[in-house]
Amino acid sequence: MIARIAVPPSLERRLPSGLTVVAVQRNSVSLVEIRVSIPFARTPPAETLLLAQTLLVRAGRDWAVSADADFLRISGHALAEDLPVFLKDLADGLIGYSADEFMSVRSRVVAGSRIEKAQPVVLALDALNTRLYGQHPYGLPLPSPEQFAAVSADALRVLHTERVRPSGATLVLTGDLDPAVAVEIAGEALAGWQGEAPDVDLRPVPEPRPGPVELVDGRGPSTLIRIALPGCPPRTDVDYPALVVANLVFGGYFCARLTENLRERKKLCYGPGSALVSARCVGLVLVSVDVTTEFAGAAVREIDRELASLSDLGAEELDRARQYARGRLRMRASTQSGLADLVADLAAHSLRLDWLAGYDERLASISLGAVCDAAARYFRPERSVGVVFGDVAKVSKQLGERQ
Structure with a gap:
């Protein structure tokens, strides 16, 4: 007999900027896990993926940034006592785009995409997504090396200005924390991140057509x-x-x-x-x-x-x-x-x-x-x-x- 699942203490608050902060207490080790999700529908794939690779380069900490057709996602972790410092570093990357190391990162992404585009696993999934959804964002394949190489730092700066905004975004904090205190820390650290993002939806999605393989x-x-x-x-x-x-x-x-x-x-x-x-x-x-x-x-x-x-x-x-x-x-x-x-x-x-x-x-x-x-x-x-x-x-x- 499996016992009923226990839901840990949590607090959710929507900040004046439109950012939703969810703080969840899980006191196992003295760490806090950080997750950010920013709506990113209908953005150019090559620019989006390059922005993900360059967004927090100057933060100098162990952040992981990824993107798909729906969201730009950021994840990291900090010692509980260092949470205010980590969130301020995060805020720096969210408030303004820095092109530091753009050229070297773009070169690395171009080289990596050549390898990925030769992988059968990637090619098979690209073919399936295209068959399912055609030219809809869910159906677009991984950008080519040439598409990545054509992206400029100015294009990423514009994309950052238009879409890296707190309205509609979510910040999740879990770990060794008091939920009310964590929400206050987040509100103070990210107070400078402001701005409205466009309300973009991926619907309607094409209806897939079943048939032979x-x-x-x-x-x-x-x-x-x-x-x-x-x-x-x-x-x-x-x-x-x-x-x-x-x-x-x-x-x-x-x-x-x-x-x-x-x-x-x-x-x-x-x-x-x-x-x-x-x-x-x-x-x-x-x-x-x-x-x-x-x-x-x-x-x-x-x-x-x-x-x-x-x-x-x-x-x-x-x-x-x-x-x-x-x-x-x-x-x-x-x-x-x-x-x-x-x-x-x-x-x-x-x-x-x-x-x-x-x-x-x-x-x-x-x-x-x-x-x-x-x-x-x-x-x-x-x-x-x-x-x-x-x-x-x-x-x-x-x-x-x-x-």
């Missing part, structure tokens, strides 16, 4: 199979807990059916899997299987079989997956960094910590019928959108009607 020619020892099942509900939907459990049974952990079939019985691959992917405006299940080329067709057929049969699910499978889901949730929330990531992830979907307890209770009480219904609704093979990255001449002969 698309072959993408690529040489290498392996064939990469990436299959998406779009149209999954958000976390607030009544179906979401059942979707989580259904995905675990299908391919979301080591005891899943994909592993049992493709790895243990058929010996087709080593680590098949599936994961729920939740962007701000879309949700999907992503199936990832890497096989030697001679087994590509067989692997696709077995994936389809497992999708078609998932709604025939047993009580023992449900219980194992449910226990795993609830245990994983507690593991994620048990550390300061894990809790910070969880709170920031919830905030990105307009949710707060109080959602956590209700979600855990829904997992605990979910019925076999609800999970079977979710499997039948969201895991049908005819809903899938897929790409196969490999030697087209060899793979095409194996896929038959699936292409």
Whole structure:
């Protein structure tokens, strides 16, 4: 019997600048984890990614900055006693853009992008996203080296001025702190960060068109199979807990059916899997299987079989997956960094910590019928959108009607 999840003490306050600060107490070690999420929809991909790499260069501390189609994200940590100093360093990067080391960072990013654009994993995912969403921001591939090289420091300065603004942004602080005191410290340190950001939305998102898998020619020892099942509900939907459990049974952990079939019985691959992917405006299940080329067709057929049969699910499978889901949730929330990531992830979907307890209770009480219904609704093979990255001449002969 798993005990009810404990929600730690927290405080949320919206500052006059429009920045939302969420402070959560987790007194395990004398550290504070820092997460910032800034809405960044519909910004140029190359400029956005370069801005992420240069934003806090002058801060001289261990900050990590990343960006996707929805957000510019910043993460770091500090000794609890040093939190005011770290937040003031963060404020310096948020208030004004410095082009110090821009040229060297851009050169490094250009060189790194040449390597990334040669990676089959990147190319397969780019092809899948483009097939799903076309020219919508969710469908755009990783920028080319030439696109990165064409970005100027002036362009980043303009982008920073227009979009790195506190309105709509969220700051999460978790760790050895008093929530009320932490919010006051944040308000003082970031008082100089002001300005309204434009209200930009990624909707409408194109409706993906299911159909045969698309072959993408690529040489290498392996064939990469990436299959998406779009149209999954958000976390607030009544179906979401059942979707989580259904995905675990299908391919979301080591005891899943994909592993049992493709790895243990058929010996087709080593680590098949599936994961729920939740962007701000879309949700999907992503199936990832890497096989030697001679087994590509067989692997696709077995994936389809497992999708078609998932709604025939047993009580023992449900219980194992449910226990795993609830245990994983507690593991994620048990550390300061894990809790910070969880709170920031919830905030990105307009949710707060109080959602956590209700979600855990829904997992605990979910019925076999609800999970079977979710499997039948969201895991049908005819809903899938897929790409196969490999030697087209060899793979095409194996896929038959699936292409």
